[in-house]
Amino acid sequence: MTGPFEPGEAAGLARMQAFQPRMGRAYAAGRNRDEGPPTRADAPLRRDVSALSPWLRHRLITEQAAIAAAAPHGEHAAKFVSEVLWRGYFKGWLEHRPEVWSNYCAGRDAALAAVEGNAGLSRAYTEAVEGRTGIDCFDAWARELVEWNWLHNHARMWFASIWIFTLRLPWELGADFFLRHLMDGDPASNTLSWRWVGGLHTRGKHYLARRENIVRYTDGRFDPAGLNETAEPLPLDDEPVRRALPPSDPWPGGDFALLLHPEDCAFSTLDLPRAPVRIIGVTPPDRRAASVAPAVTAFSARAVADAAARAGEHFGCPVDLVSDWPDGDDLPLVAPWLPTGWWRDTVPAHTSIAWRRQPYDDAIWPLATAGFFKVKAGAGRALGRLGLDLPPL
Ligand SMILES: Cc1cc2nc3c(=O)[nH]c(=O)nc-3n(C[C@H](O)[C@H](O)[C@H](O)COP(=O)(O)OP(=O)(O)OC[C@H]3O[C@@H](n4cnc5c(N)ncnc54)[C@H](O)[C@@H]3O)c2cc1C
Known part of the structure; x- marks a missing residue:
């Protein structure tokens, strides 16, 4: 569905x-x-x-x-x-700062372990993700996210703010809840938006959900009581180190296969010096967490299959669909740049793929x-x- x-x-x-x-x-x-x-x-x-x-x-x-x-x-x-x-x-x-992603993953895993070991936290977390906190809008959005795999931007902001400042739950658990259910779940937009709400992105400036604002922009559908509208931003973590952007890999000589993956299915915007001889669509293992919503994983897999089929037709070459990163031993592999995130985390060290950045990203x-x-x-x-x-x- x-x-x-x-x-x-x-x-x-x-x-x-x-x-x-x-x-x-x-x-x-x-x-x-x-x-x-x-x-x-x-x-x-x-x-x-x-x-x-x-x-x-x-x-x-x-x-x-x-x-x-x-x-x-x-x-x-x-x-x-x-x-x-x-x-x-x-x-x-x-x-520029991939450690923000790895720190988020470590924080999420630590918070999930804390939920396992702490009955009070476990109860509060379960009530939040099941939409049973008693805060009308929050509960509706928790259920809407699970049912529709999407939330309006303003609802995402209010939800994240209530999660962090009213319910006092770890932000990483909320970001994880989003990533497991959002059809558009994205390591960068999601992690950095949650950090922005908490006051960690624009450092020291947080976003507080206000009752009056929610009533107004939901046309009075909700009137939440008990919001913490005076909370301080989250305590700052270490300023992340900024690295230089790594360059695109050089083109392999001769024939190559074009690899399309769920982070980037666009093939017509890539700067290709010649046509690929094969298209490989890969939907790699998903390392967000065990319980990613089936509709979300299905969307990613079908997105890749759709793009690979179109690319095969466009270039007039055969198409393979695979469920893990190929090693490139038979034919050199070229792929759109794979940005920081859970799919990047699944690429084995020995795989030789030439990652090429899209001109838009450049x-x-x-x-x-x-x-x-x-x-x-x-x-x-x-x-x-x-x-x-x-x-x-
Ligand atoms: C806590 C939180 C978590 C979020 N998590 C994600 C996420 O995992 N994936 C994701 O794509 N967006 C995320 N966003 C950003 C934004 O909420 C969604 O991109 C937007 O709501 C998508 O709806 P739309 O397509 O109708 O956007 P529109 O308003 O129609 O905008 C058009 C497009 O612009 C981009 N865009 C719009 N607003 C933003 C924004 N604030 N930040 C980044 N891109 C934006 C999206 O690609 C969007 O499709 C998050 C925002 C918050 C506050």
Whole structure:
């Protein structure tokens, strides 16, 4: 069951086309409002936001395509384009500081072990993920996440804030809950957004969910009592060390197979000097946690199968689908860059794959060294070189 998310490029393009007329003023005016899940089976998931994130996350739809779709709205596309850029900002930021991901994984494992050994924590955690805390909105969002595999951005912010500051649960457990259920679950956007809410990303600045704000932007569907609206930010951890971005690997000579994986299914935007002789679609083991929602793993596997089939047709070559990283002993392997995250963690050391960065990432990631402002200021020029025309941001 995929609900509103059909895992192929065609369904993503159809959703993008349907939302295109609302990418301008309507998006800027309505994007903070969460009207809740649809009540009719044939209705879109939301009216005011695109719900394109599962396709963008796997690059069944590229950021370039989403930005180009918004272009006819001219200056009114600025808000939508900025949000798309946030995705690249987070990816680039984490790529500069991969230890933030490994520290998160270690923190999550320690917190899960603490849940096992502490009855009070175990009860509070179970009540939170099962939507039984007594906080009306929070409980509804916990159930909505499990049922729909998606939440509105504002609901994600409120939920994370209540998790951290009102329920006082470890942020890593909340981030893990999201990653196991979100159809768009992404190591960078998710980890760094949770850290941002807690005050660890923009260091010392946290996000507090406020009752009045929730009532207003949910059209009065919720009126939560008992929120902690005066909490201090989480205590700061060590400032993460920033490394230089590793370069793309050199091209192997001669024939090669193109490897597509769930982090990046886009093959037409890759800078290929010649056509591959084989396509390999890989859905590697998933190391998030044992209980990733079946709909989420199915979306990733079908996204890869869809992209591999299209690539095979495009290049006129055979396609293999595999469930673990091939070693490249028979034929050199080239793949889109595999960013920091659980799939990167599954690549065996001995595998020789030439990882090639997408031109879009090469444009945005070098700007993602500190705050988002640098991406906002530099994206117009950087993406202009790729032929993309950005509105003033
Ligand atoms: C605690 C928390 C956890 C999150 N976890 C994830 C995650 O795992 N995966 C994920 O893709 N996004 C995550 N986000 C960001 C954001 O909530 C979603 O990208 C957005 O809600 C997706 O809905 P949409 O496609 O309708 O977005 P729209 O508002 O229509 O925006 C279009 C696209 O821009 C990108 N985008 C929009 N807002 C953001 C944002 N704040 N940060 C990064 N990219 C953005 C997405 O690719 C999105 O599809 C998280 C946010 C928070 C606060």
